[in-house]
Amino acid sequence: MANFVPVDEFDLVIFGGTGDLAQRKLLPAMYHRVADGQITGDSRIIAASRGDISRDEYLHSVEQSLRSNLPDGEFRDDHWANLRERIHYARCDALAPDQWTALVELLGGHDDRVRVAYLATAPALFGPIAQGLRDNGLVTASSRIVLEKPLGHDYASASEINNQVGACFAENQIYRIDHYLGKETVQNLLALRFANSLFEPLWRRGSIDHVQITVAEDLGVEGRVEYYDKIGALRDMVQNHLMQLVCLVAMEAPSSLHHDSVRDEKIKVLRALRPITGDKLRSNTVRAQYKAGAINGATVPGYIDELGGIESTTETFVALKLEIDNWRWSNVPFYVRTGKRLPAKHSEIVIDFQDVPHSIFPEQRFEVQSNRLTIRLQPDEGVKLSVMAKEPGPGSFNLRPVALDLSFEEAFGIRYPDAYERLLMEVLRGNPALFMRRDEVEAAWHWIDTIIAGWEETKHKVETYVAGSWGPAGASSMLDRDGRVWQPEV
Numbered sequence: 001m002a003n004f005v006p007v008d009e010f011d012l013v014i015f016g017g018t019g020d021l022a023q024r025k026l027l028p029a030m031y032h033r034v035a036d037g038q039i040t041g042d043s044r045i046i047a048a049s050r051g052d053i054s055r056d057e058y059l060h061s062v063e064q065s066l067r068s069n070l071p072d073g074e075f076r077d078d079h080w081a082n083l084r085e086r087i088h089y090a091r092c093d094a095l096a097p098d099q100w101t102a103l104v105e106l107l108g109g110h111d112d113r114v115r116v117a118y119l120a121t122a123p124a125l126f127g128p129i130a131q132g133l134r135d136n137g138l139v140t141a142s143s144r145i146v147l148e149k150p151l152g153h154d155y156a157s158a159s160e161i162n163n164q165v166g167a168c169f170a171e172n173q174i175y176r177i178d179h180y181l182g183k184e185t186v187q188n189l190l191a192l193r194f195a196n197s198l199f200e201p202l203w204r205r206g207s208i209d210h211v212q213i214t215v216a217e218d219l220g221v222e223g224r225v226e227y228y229d230k231i232g233a234l235r236d237m238v239q240n241h242l243m244q245l246v247c248l249v250a251m252e253a254p255s256s257l258h259h260d261s262v263r264d265e266k267i268k269v270l271r272a273l274r275p276i277t278g279d280k281l282r283s284n285t286v287r288a289q290y291k292a293g294a295i296n297g298a299t300v301p302g303y304i305d306e307l308g309g310i311e312s313t314t315e316t317f318v319a320l321k322l323e324i325d326n327w328r329w330s331n332v333p334f335y336v337r338t339g340k341r342l343p344a345k346h347s348e349i350v351i352d353f354q355d356v357p358h359s360i361f362p363e364q365r366f367e368v369q370s371n372r373l374t375i376r377l378q379p380d381e382g383v384k385l386s387v388m389a390k391e392p393g394p395g396s397f398n399l400r401p402v403a404l405d406l407s408f409e410e411a412f413g414i415r416y417p418d419a420y421e422r423l424l425m426e427v428l429r430g431n432p433a434l435f436m437r438r439d440e441v442e443a444a445w446h447w448i449d450t451i452i453a454g455w456e457e458t459k460h461k462v463e464t465y466v467a468g469s470w471g472p473a474g475a476s477s478m479l480d481r482d483g484r485v486w487q488p489e490v
């Protein structure tokens with residue numbers, strides 16, 4: 001059973017409190033923490049936004065969105081009553097110096113408690129909000145600031161935001177979100193690697209043939225098309241989520257779970273990534289955009305149709321072959337891919353071990369296959385190890401691949417909390433281990449910028465793929481050239 005330790009009294013100010021992230025993720029996350037009794041005392045959630053609305057109007061909108069966003073049967077009047085009385089609304093225009101009064105008044109007299117400013121706004125506002133908090137005397141010793149992604153759109157813009165926020169908050173007060181780090185199975189990677197002695201001797205070149213990471217979504221860009229068209233899959237998913245997964249798979253064992261121990265190891269991986277330039281752009285990168293197709297029997301429009309027919313070369317799918325220049329991973333490629341409008345929401349990490357050096361078995365229906373460790377991130381979180389076994393029966397000696405399959409939900413029998421529940425509690429507790437340090441974000445951008453510049457310079461082809469397929473032909477050819485195939489065969 002999960003053990004919920006209550007957090008100290010706090011004020012959580014959500015800038016962008018009327019926005020999509022607040023309504024869809026942050027407030028439902030706080031609802032669950034309230035329901036589990038983790039939020040106690042007079043802790044408050046203060047939504048700050050430009051809208052001229054009353055507290056009652058805001059509460060009404062939160063109730064509506066909780067009722068529609070929580071899974072069936074989870075909305076309960078008693079939990080809502082508890083959450084409701086904690087929620088306040090402050091009209092605040094970050095860019096207007098005279099528009100901070102309501103917030104200053106609400107926070108007045110509470111300087112001694114944990115104060116978190118959660119910036120669920122456009123990144124262009126991160127600097128001005130940090131400055132507004134400082135200029136209005138709202139930054140206390142126990143203040144923290146949370147920056148949602150995207151943290152800029154390249155190295156230069158990320159570094160500028162970091163400078164602006166860094167002028168008002170110390171680095172240990174800044175929490176840069178990558179919500180993948182809050183996912184239970186992503187944290188389980190640490191448990192799998194470092195709480196089991198079985199894997200470590202094999203977790204390297206010589207035993208592992210290659211690693212694959214797939215983060216597939218069946219959804220398209222839908223309502224976010226305007227934002228997404230300026231960003232694309234490489235910036236939206238690879239720079240943060242996929243690179244963090246690569247780091248957690250590839251990093252050396254940290255000396256402890258202390259936030260800087262873990263982050264020191266992750267940054268070494270980012271620095272060891274070989275830049276993809278020149279001819280490697282053609283062989284090691286694939287970008288593509290979805291055309292109309294069908295998912296689960298329903299027809300879906302193409303990306304350009306969603307854009308309103310405007311021409312665009314923004315990629316909705318990326319596949320990359322990464323090479324890590326260090327002893328552990330020399331000649332062990334990491335293939336990563338992510339895309340929208342793929343057949344299903346399905347994310348997993350596959351560790352493909354080397355083939356047996358020599359097969360003693362006669363040729364047969366199932367050839368001896370390499371062992372494969374699959375870490376399923378979503379849905380149905382779990383771990384699967386494929387091994388070869390003898391088919392039961394007298395007479396012949398036939399082999400067949402079988403899986404040792406562990407579903408975490410079945411094993412632990414509890415609801416898997418959303419990543420934001422965990423991340424919000426970590427901020428309130430003051431533990432930045434699951435957040436990105438400045439150098440990590442900037443190193444990731446630095447590596448991604450090289451690819452973007454290369455794509456622009458060489459006018460890198462944007463392939464197309466049919467919505468509902470596993471991506472463009474180029475992604476399969478990339479592995480085919482290396483004599484490998486993508487997993488999963490979902």
Ligand code: BG6
Nearest residue numbers: 149179217219236237241347378
């Ligand atoms: C976000 C991206 O960071 O992650 C979205 O901006 C994407 O485009 C989302 O859909 C995927 O997150 P999850 O948790 O649903 O896998």
